[in-house]
Every structure is written in structure tokens, then in C-alpha cells.
Amino acid sequence: MFKENLLAGRRILVTGGGTGLGKAMAARFLQLGAEVHICGRRKIVCDETATELMDLYGGRVTSHGVDIRNALAVEEMVETIFRDAPLTDLINNAAGNFISRSEELSPRGFDAVANIVMHGTFYVTQAIGKRWIALKQPGNVVSITTTWVRNGSPYVVPSAMSKSAIHAMTMSLAAEWGRYGIRLNTIAPG
Known part of the structure; x- marks a missing residue:
């Protein structure tokens, strides 16, 4: 569906790029020829992801440990x-969430x-x-x-x-x- 090297010359930062949706996006950008930077709070996770993606697809992924x-x-x-x-x-992919009744949520x-x-x-x-x-x-x-x-949603205010x-x-x-x-x-x- 996408032309090979569609993203050649692009330098993309994916926050929360070490896992989940961020990792999947980083992988696809790399496959399409972009130079990718990923960041996350756990540098070791980002380092492992960068190594894994480069081993799979080549290219360049730079890992940053940052909160x-x-x-x-x-x-x-x-x-x-x-x-x-x-x-x-x-x-901008980095996020945090947990389920909680709003009346029980602490500041x-x-x-x-x-x-x-x-x-x-x-x-x-x-x-x-x-x-x-x-x-x-x-x-x-x-x-x-x-x-x-x-549309709102309960327990995730x-x-x-x-x-x-x-x-x-x-x-x-x-x-x-x-x-x-x-x-x-x-x-x-x-």
C-alpha cells in the first residue's frame, strides 16, 4: 500500500515509543525509511526496542530515556x-492511565x-x-x-x-x- 522509502529523509520522534502503539508506529516509520527517535521513562525498554527494530528492519532508531x-x-x-x-x-503518544472511581481518586x-x-x-x-x-x-x-x-467514559476522568x-x-x-x-x-x- 505504501511506496518503499516513503518516509526517507524524515526524522520522527515518538514519545512512549518503547512499547505498545508507540512501538508499532516507530516500527512502521522505520520500515518506510524514516530515521526514528523514541523516548520513554524507562530507558532500558527504549534501548531494547531500538535494538529490536533495527535488527528487524535496519535503519536508525535512537533511544532517549526521558520523563x-x-x-x-x-x-x-x-x-x-x-x-x-x-x-x-x-x-505525541506517551500517556498514563488507570481505572478509578472518580469519588475515590486522590489528587x-x-x-x-x-x-x-x-x-x-x-x-x-x-x-x-x-x-x-x-x-x-x-x-x-x-x-x-x-x-x-x-463521549466521556466512566472511571477515566x-x-x-x-x-x-x-x-x-x-x-x-x-x-x-x-x-x-x-x-x-x-x-x-x-
Whole structure:
């Protein structure tokens, strides 16, 4: 379905790229010729994924151990990546969630999800977006949301609220950054 080397010349960062959906996207981007960067809190998992994907498909996968809840750590990672060459694309995939009755949810539990999903996604998007703007380089951002953004869901209020914030961020930044050639979209698997 896709032309061989369709993504040749692309440099793509996938947050939460060590496992699950992030790993699957990173694999496909690599198969299509992109240079891939993956990041996650557990560096060893990202290292293992990078090795596995390169063994399977060749190409280049660079692993970064970073907690996207830490804005300074995000800045350092993005600066390191851009030293070699700018990214062309960002996949905001990193997330956290757990099931809980909302009346039993602690502030710490709420923050655990909101800090990864909402704050972390903004930190990564801003760190990359401001560099694209400074370099006068277009870019693409795809953020993973959920169907809960539109229809709600019980027991996942922190995630639903945070993913709704990502949806709002995407619409706002599309209006703000579109003039720079930066495209922002969301997808809600499921």
C-alpha cells in the first residue's frame, strides 16, 4: 500500500515509543525509511526496542530515556536531537492511565495522569515547535487522543480531561502555528 522509502529523509520522534502503539508506529516509520527517535521513562525498554527494530528492519532508531513530565529534561532531549539535525515530525503518544472511581481518586492519582498526558505533551510539542519556528522549518505533529474526548467514559476522568486538553491544544496551535507550515492533528484509536 505504501511506496518503499516513503518516509526517507524524515526524522520522527515518538514519545512512549518503547512499547505498545508507540512501538508499532516507530516500527512502521522505520520500515518506510524514516530515521526514528523514541523516548520513554524507562530507558532500558527504549534501548531494547531500538535494538529490536533495527535488527528487524535496519535503519536508525535512537533511544532517549526521558520523563516528559519534566520540562527541563524534555528541553535537553530535544536540544540533543536537533544538534544532529532537526526533527520533521512528532508523534505525541506517551500517556498514563488507570481505572478509578472518580469519588475515590486522590489528587496525586489525578496529577499522575494529567502530568504525563497534558503537561508532558505540551512540553514536547512546544520544545519542538519553537525550534521549527526559529529555523523557519515546517513540521508535523500527530497527538494520540481517545474517543473519551467526545463521549466521556466512566472511571477515566483524569485521562478524559487531559486528552480533551490535547485536543484543545491541537486546535489552538493549528490556528497559531499554521502560518509557519506546522500541521497539527489528533487521532483517537478505537
